[in-house]
Amino acid sequence: MMKYLLVLAVLVVAYLIWKRNRRLEAEQRDSQNAAKRSSQHAPATPDAMVTCRHCGLHLPQADAIQGSLGYYCGQEHRRLAEG
Ligand SMILES: [Zn+2]
Numbered sequence: 124m125m126k127y128l129l130v131l132a133v134l135v136v137a138y139l140i141w142k143r144n145r146r147l148e149a150e151q152r153d154s155q156n157a158a159k160r161s162s163q164h165a166p167a168t169p170d171a172m173v174t175c176r177h178c179g180l181h182l183p184q185a186d187a188i189q190g191s192l193g194y195y196c197g198q199e200h201r202r203l204a205e206g
């Protein structure tokens with residue numbers, strides 16, 4: 124009889140540990156998702172402006188073409204500057 128009680132106790136402890144780990148994982152996932160959401164909500168540089176290396180035009184980084192030397196206002200200027 125004592126043997127069954129011991130097995131039952133081990134199972135209960137194992138179940139409690141498993142449940143605790145699952146809760147910790149869920150909390151970690153939640154905090155990671157919250158961090159991702161807040162970074163999407165407030166980007167570090169929302170309106171970063173860059174300068175075309177060929178003609179000096181200022182334009183939003185999102186609209187610029189990135190070359191190996193820097194940003195350009197279009198593929199044509201990237202080709203002219205970098206060959
Ligand atoms: Zn340009």
